[in-house]
Amino acid sequence: xxxxxxxxxxxxxxxxxxxxxxxxxxxxxxxxxxxxxxxxxxxxxxxxxxxxxxxxxxxxxxxxxxxxxxxxxxxxxxxxxxxxxxxxxxxxxxxxxxxxxxxxxxxxxxxxxxxxxxxxxxxxxxxxxxxxxxxxxxxxxxxxxxxxxxxxxxxxxxxxxxxxxxxxxxxxxxxxxxxxxxxxxxxxxxxxxxxxxxxxxxxxxxxxxxxxxxxxxxxxxxxxxxxxxxxxxxxxxxxxxxxxxxxxxxxxxxxxxxxxxxxxxxxxxxxxxxxxxxxxxxxxxxxxxxxxxxxxxxxxxxxxxxxxxxxxxxxxxxxxxxxxxxxxxxxxxxxxxxxxxxxxxxxxxxxxxxxxxxxxxxxxxxxxxxxxxxxxxxxxxxxxxxxxxxxxxxxxxxxxxxxxxxxxxxxxxxxxxxxxxxxxxxxxxxxxxxxxxxxxxxxxxxxxxxxxxxxxxxxxxxxxxxxxxxxxxxxxxxxxxxxxxxxxxxxxxxxxxxxxxxxxxxxxxxxxxxxxxxxxxxxxxxxxxxxxxxxxxxxxxxxxxxxxxxxxxxxxxxxxxx
Amino acid sequence: xxxxxxxxxxxxxxxxxxxxxxxxxxxxxxxxxxxxxxxxxxxxxxxxxxxxxxxxxxxxxxxxxxxxxxxxxxxxxxxxxxxxxxxxxxxxxxxxxxxxxxxxxxxxxxxxxxxxxxxxxxxxxxxxxxxxxxxxxxxxxxxxxxxxxxxxxxxxxxxxx
Ligand SMILES: Cc1cc2nc3c(=O)[nH]c(=O)nc-3n(C[C@H](O)[C@H](O)[C@H](O)COP(=O)(O)OP(=O)(O)OC[C@H]3O[C@@H](n4cnc5c(N)ncnc54)[C@H](O)[C@@H]3O)c2cc1C
Ligand SMILES: Cc1ncc(C[n+]2csc(CCOP(=O)(O)OP(=O)(O)O)c2C)c(N)n1
Numbered sequence: 001x002x003x004x005x006x007x008x009x010x011x012x013x014x015x016x017x018x019x020x021x022x023x024x025x026x027x028x029x030x031x032x033x034x035x036x037x038x039x040x041x042x043x044x045x046x047x048x049x050x051x052x053x054x055x056x057x058x059x060x061x062x063x064x065x066x067x068x069x070x071x072x073x074x075x076x077x078x079x080x081x082x083x084x085x086x087x088x089x090x091x092x093x094x095x096x097x098x099x100x101x102x103x104x105x106x107x108x109x110x111x112x113x114x115x116x117x118x119x120x121x122x123x124x125x126x127x128x129x130x131x132x133x134x135x136x137x138x139x140x141x142x143x144x145x146x147x148x149x150x151x152x153x154x155x156x157x158x159x160x161x162x163x164x165x166x167x168x169x170x171x172x173x174x175x176x177x178x179x180x181x182x183x184x185x186x187x188x189x190x191x192x193x194x195x196x197x198x199x200x201x202x203x204x205x206x207x208x209x210x211x212x213x214x215x216x217x218x219x220x221x222x223x224x225x226x227x228x229x230x231x232x233x234x235x236x237x238x239x240x241x242x243x244x245x246x247x248x249x250x251x252x253x254x255x256x257x258x259x260x261x262x263x264x265x266x267x268x269x270x271x272x273x274x275x276x277x278x279x280x281x282x283x284x285x286x287x288x289x290x291x292x293x294x295x296x297x298x299x300x301x302x303x304x305x306x307x308x309x310x311x312x313x314x315x316x317x318x319x320x321x322x323x324x325x326x327x328x329x330x331x332x333x334x335x336x337x338x339x340x341x342x343x344x345x346x347x348x349x350x351x352x353x354x355x356x357x358x359x360x361x362x363x364x365x366x367x368x369x370x371x372x373x374x375x376x377x378x379x380x381x382x383x384x385x386x387x388x389x390x391x392x393x394x395x396x397x398x399x400x401x402x403x404x405x406x407x408x409x410x411x412x413x414x415x416x417x418x419x420x421x422x423x424x425x426x427x428x429x430x431x432x433x434x435x436x437x438x439x440x441x442x443x444x445x446x447x448x449x450x451x452x453x454x455x456x457x458x459x460x461x462x463x464x465x466x467x468x469x470x471x472x473x474x475x476x477x478x479x480x481x482x483x484x485x486x487x488x489x490x491x492x493x494x495x496x497x498x499x500x501x502x503x504x505x506x507x508x509x510x511x512x513x514x515x516x517x518x519x520x521x522x523x524x525x526x527x528x529x530x531x532x533x534x535x536x537x538x539x540x541x542x543x544x545x546x547x548x549x550x551x552x553x554x555x556x557x558x559x560x561x562x
Numbered sequence: 563x564x565x566x567x568x569x570x571x572x573x574x575x576x577x578x579x580x581x582x583x584x585x586x587x588x589x590x591x592x593x594x595x596x597x598x599x600x601x602x603x604x605x606x607x608x609x610x611x612x613x614x615x616x617x618x619x620x621x622x623x624x625x626x627x628x629x630x631x632x633x634x635x636x637x638x639x640x641x642x643x644x645x646x647x648x649x650x651x652x653x654x655x656x657x658x659x660x661x662x663x664x665x666x667x668x669x670x671x672x673x674x675x676x677x678x679x680x681x682x683x684x685x686x687x688x689x690x691x692x693x694x695x696x697x698x699x700x701x702x703x704x705x706x707x708x709x710x711x712x713x714x715x716x717x718x719x720x721x722x723x
């Protein structure tokens with residue numbers, strides 16, 4: 001059958017099971033958009049390409065499928081860059097299609113030409129420039145395969161206009177993956193699993209340290225089983241929230257810079273660390289030499305390069321977290337254990353709970369907003385965040401019940417991520433309420449996507465913790481730069497309620513604690529329109545406890561007294 | 563810290579070398595020398611990289627390189643019985659008074675004179691790094707005008723028995 005490159009592209013997407021793409025048109029992708037016009041693939045028209053990349057990312061995190069976005073050449077493609085880097089740092093599977101000038105013009109500084117494969121080389125798992133229509137089908141197949149297997153990540157496919165325009169004879173199913181340098185990891189070293197089991201059996205003070213790999217390999221069930229079987233306390237990274245229910249007795253909450261004291265103290269005392277799908281990030285370890293000083297380390301990761309990168313492992317296990325945990329669980333019988341250890345931890349929990357003081361300014365405390373959201377939704381919602389204090393409070397005070405319900409930019413820390421990601425999540429999981437916990441600074445970075453949410457009738461809730469500051473930066477200026485608040489006061493801001501209304505969304509301002517519940521309930525009842533809750537919170541509340549950068553986890557500031 | 567020689571077998575496609583060198587730059591590993599060329603199989607190229615580092619750095623370099631989709635195989639041949647060669651061209655100041663001395667050095671190192679100018683000679687040397695460093699040292703006193711090295715290439719020796 002004679003088909004244009006663009007038509008082949010869409011057929012291949014359907015073969016990959018893609019039903020939704022996020023994108024924004026332009027000259028170089030006109031052939032693709034022309035083919036989309038009659039396709040059954042649903043195209044969500046964003047208002048900025050960065051929004052498309054984050055929305056595809058939110059869709060991927062919420063559903064576990066590969067997220068797909070499309071942008072035109074030049075500025076369209078470069079607008080994707082922050083979204084691609086965000087996905088790359090958090091190991092999220094995306095396939096991003098960019099338009100490119102015609103093959104005969106490449107390299108001549110043609111109109112809207114940008115070397116996007118060059119630009120994205122260090123921030124993608126892999127990328128392609130497709131030079132012949134004959135290569136479209138194979139490339140798409142490889143791109144999806146690479147994006148979702150092993151350690152997931154973003155793949156960029158650059159498509160010159162003439163490659164999309166030309167017609168060739170196409171037969172479905174003919175394309176074959178040809179990747180001799182890329183092998184999908186299968187299995188694991190069972191000797192190491194046996195060693196791990198022995199260590200677990202003999203440990204007196206074990207801790208599970210679970211991260212994004214547990215979420216991405218859908219291993220929360222296996223993780224919970226291991227924890228339950230041996231009554232092992234579990235701490236999660238920012239990326240691992242939801243791996244264990246927030247209200248479980250075994251849950252220690254988040255560890256690291258803004259982790260709970262009891263999680264960090266447990267790491268300090270542990271004699272065995274079961275590290276599952278984590279990468280020993282500096283926000284987690286603090287001063288690396290003093291991280292888990294008494295613990296043997298079992299490190300399970302699909303990416304061999306992660307093992308020994310920051311911390312040496314006593315038992316390195318390269319493999320899918322899910323499979324490895326299954327193998328460990330099979331060899332362990334359930335027992336009641338570690339009473340002394342639990343007593344110690346209980347004491348810490350009692351002595352150093354997460355807590356915050358009353359308002360100094362008679363305003364709503366931001367932490368209480370998260371607690372209220374938690375109370376009203378009971379973990380049955382998807383929470384996305386922007387970046388900064390809002391993000392940390394969400395991680396600290398929301399009790400997550402399920403995996404894939406906390407979507408946040410951890411590795412890159414991208415302000416402006418949360419709202420478009422919420423749009424993607426809502427499209428992927430229309431059955432779940434979706435709430436973006438936002439700061440007044442971050443939300444303005446992709447606020448234009450309100451138009452998208454209104455157009456597609458997506459009742460996404462944006463909950464602005466409005467402190468009229470770039471709060472997290474202000475906090476650091478307060479702590480480490482003598483309180484010199486250099487350019488972090490953002491009290492010049494739009495009226496967010498009017499702004500919502502101007503877009504056709506709902507805007508509600510909340511200035512007093514008593515109004516909060518009713519406002520949230522109203523927002524949760526909305527079925528057709530996005531809602532902005534502009535919640536005026538304590539301006540100078542800080543996130544505590546905190547490990548100052550470069551310090552040991554045992555040296556935490558704040559949270560020990562009110 | 564010591565010098566390691568890695569042979570990296572890669573797909574012979576545009577951009578592969580950029581991926582490899584970008585990785586070294588981004589992760590802060592230093593390339594001492596690099597040579598690349600097609601192999602007996604035209605769809606495959608071989609990059610020979612010399613890199614300074616301890617065992618841990620080498621392990622990271624290797625693991626990170628393996629993550630590049632177009633990298634097929636990596637061998638650290640530092641410990642292997644191998645042949646390593648580099649080619650160097652040296653343009654040296656040489657008036658009539660010193661030519662004889664230079665020719666003598668060239669003979670000792672089994673190098674070759676490949677160009678004779680009015681006041682200069684170009685010398686071609688192949689060998690391992692030790693030999694090359696030695697001849698360069700011996701020639702320095704005459705005045706090196708220009709020097710260019712290809713970078714090291716290497717191959718593991720065949721089985722003896
Ligand atoms: C303002 C701010 C403050 C922060 N403070 C904290 C903090 O206090 N505490 C904290 O924890 N984080 C914090 N972070 C986040 C931090 O920067 C890192 O993003 C995060 O700690 C990394 O989480 P992770 O180790 O789970 O790794 P991820 O980035 O989620 O990586 C996942 C790991 O799992 C592996 N993996 C993936 N899939 C599989 C699989 N199928 N099987 C096996 N392995 C797999 C990957 O190879 C990788 O090593 C903060 C971020 C910001 C922006
Ligand atoms: C795109 C981007 N620019 C700058 C930063 C640096 N930064 C980190 S947190 C922060 C402040 C965020 O302010 P706001 O969104 O109001 O959230 P708050 O901390 O007040 O909750 C800034 C500027 C960033 N993470 N991302």
